[in-house]
Amino acid sequence: MASLRTVLYLRVWLSAWIITTAEDNFVPRAENVHWFSLDFKTTLNWTTKSSNYTYTVLYSWDDSDWIECLYCSQLIESVCDLTNCLKPFDRIYSADVKTEPASMNHNYDPEELPHTYSGNFNPYIESNISAVKITVQAVDERTVTVNITDPLTSIHQDGKQLSIRDVLKNDLMYKISYYKSGSTGKRDIISESSMAEVSQLDAGQKYCFMVAAYIPSRPKSTQQGAWSEQRCTTGQEDVLQELSLGAWVGAVFILLTILIIVVTVTVLCCRCCQRRNKMLHTSQSSAPV
Numbered sequence: 437m438a439s440l441r442t443v444l445y446l447r448v449w450l451s452a453w454i455i456t457t458a459e460d461n462f463v464p465r466a467e468n469v470h471w472f473s474l475d476f477k478t479t480l481n482w483t484t485k486s487s488n489y490t491y492t493v494l495y496s497w498d499d500s501d502w503i504e505c506l507y508c509s510q511l512i513e514s515v516c517d518l519t520n521c522l523k524p525f526d527r528i529y530s531a532d533v534k535t536e537p538a539s540m541n542h543n544y545d546p547e548e549l550p551h552t553y554s555g556n557f558n559p560y561i562e563s564n565i566s567a568v569k570i571t572v573q574a575v576d577e578r579t580v581t582v583n584i585t586d587p588l589t590s591i592h593q594d595g596k597q598l599s600i601r602d603v604l605k606n607d608l609m610y611k612i613s614y615y616k617s618g619s620t621g622k623r624d625i626i627s628e629s630s631m632a633e634v635s636q637l638d639a640g641q642k643y644c645f646m647v648a649a650y651i652p653s654r655p656k657s658t659q660q661g662a663w664s665e666q667r668c669t670t671g672q673e674d675v676l677q678e679l680s681l682g683a684w685v686g687a688v689f690i691l692l693t694i695l696i697i698v699v700t701v702t703v704l705c706c707r708c709c710q711r712r713n714k715m716l717h718t719s720q721s722s723a724p725v
């Protein structure tokens with residue numbers, strides 16, 4: 437009798453244990469939690485295994501208390517835009533993604549729900565900078581101005597959309613890389629302003645320019661933004677320099693071929709003429725007979 441009771445107890449305990457573990461496994465944790473940030477628009481992305489749950493993101497800085505970010509509660513999608521919460525920019529933030537049951541008819545203890553911490557993130561130092569738009573204009577024979585448009589952020593302040601210059605201020609510089617059309621040597625210069633003057637160029641030559649945001653105060657891995665498209669001035673191209681060795685060989689080959697054709701045709705023509713003249717002579721001389 438005692439043993440039967442033990443078996444019964446064991447069964448009840450076992451099934452309870454199985455239900456609990458099954459439920460534990462069942463509530464899916466946010467996975468692959470990553471920060472993405474371009475021009476100070478910062479999102480937290482993660483992946484999820486079930487659509488039956490929502491997610492709430494909390495954030496904190498310098499190990500302070502966890503705070504909720506507006507529009508980052510009970511999310512169905514697995515991304516949250518924290519741009520407007522991570523202020524000031526120059527702080528080390530971390531986030532915590534909590535899983536919640538979508539329907540509230542389960543009795544979950546909020547403390548028991550699974551959650552996933554993100555890594556640390558400092559927007560001021562780690563946000564990527566997109567490719568800038570540039571225009572180039574020759575001022576005189578030997579000077580070109582490069583006009584750089586600072587990329588806009590998604591941050592609005594006092595009714596104005598801030599540019600990366602408004603955020604980075606004097607920390608923002610630009611790296612200008614340029615070369616003379618037809619030559620392979622490149623030169624890099626650093627400009628502190630968004631209008632740069634490049635001087636001491638070779639007069640009348642065509643030059644091409646590329647620009648990337650450059651933030652020397654950052655660690656090396658995030659110092660440089662993406663390169664802009666290339667823009668060139670309309671100076672003359674140095675045609676002789678522009679021709680590669682292959683082009684030269686090709687040109688010589690074509691010239692030689694033409695020469696050979698001309699010589700051959702001339703020789704053949706001359707032979708033809710001589711023969712015809714001879715024949716004419718023969719027929720003329722034989723005619724009076």
Ligand SMILES: *[C@@H]1O[C@H](CO)[C@@H](O)[C@H](O)[C@H]1NC(C)=O
Nearest residue numbers: 471472473474562563564565
């Ligand atoms: C910045 O860009 C690099 C290269 O594309 C990428 O690996 C990194 O995750 C990006 N960082 C952020 C914070 O978006």
Ligand SMILES: *[C@@H]1O[C@H](CO)[C@@H](O)[C@H](O)[C@H]1NC(C)=O
Nearest residue numbers: 472479480481482514515516
């Ligand atoms: C993060 O989520 C946003 C919004 O859905 C999306 O635009 C972006 O491409 C995602 N980033 C990555 C790397 O998945």
Ligand SMILES: *[C@@H]1O[C@H](CO)[C@@H](O)[C@H](O)[C@H]1NC(C)=O
Nearest residue numbers: 462464485486487488489539
């Ligand atoms: C989501 O819930 C529905 C009904 O409650 C269930 O049938 C379905 O299997 C669940 N899906 C997942 C992926 O858990």
Ligand SMILES: *[C@@H]1O[C@H](CO)[C@@H](O)[C@H](O)[C@H]1NC(C)=O
Nearest residue numbers: 569570571573583584585631
């Ligand atoms: C530089 O380019 C911007 C945008 O194309 C333009 O609005 C601005 O007037 C230009 N500045 C100069 C000095 O050319």
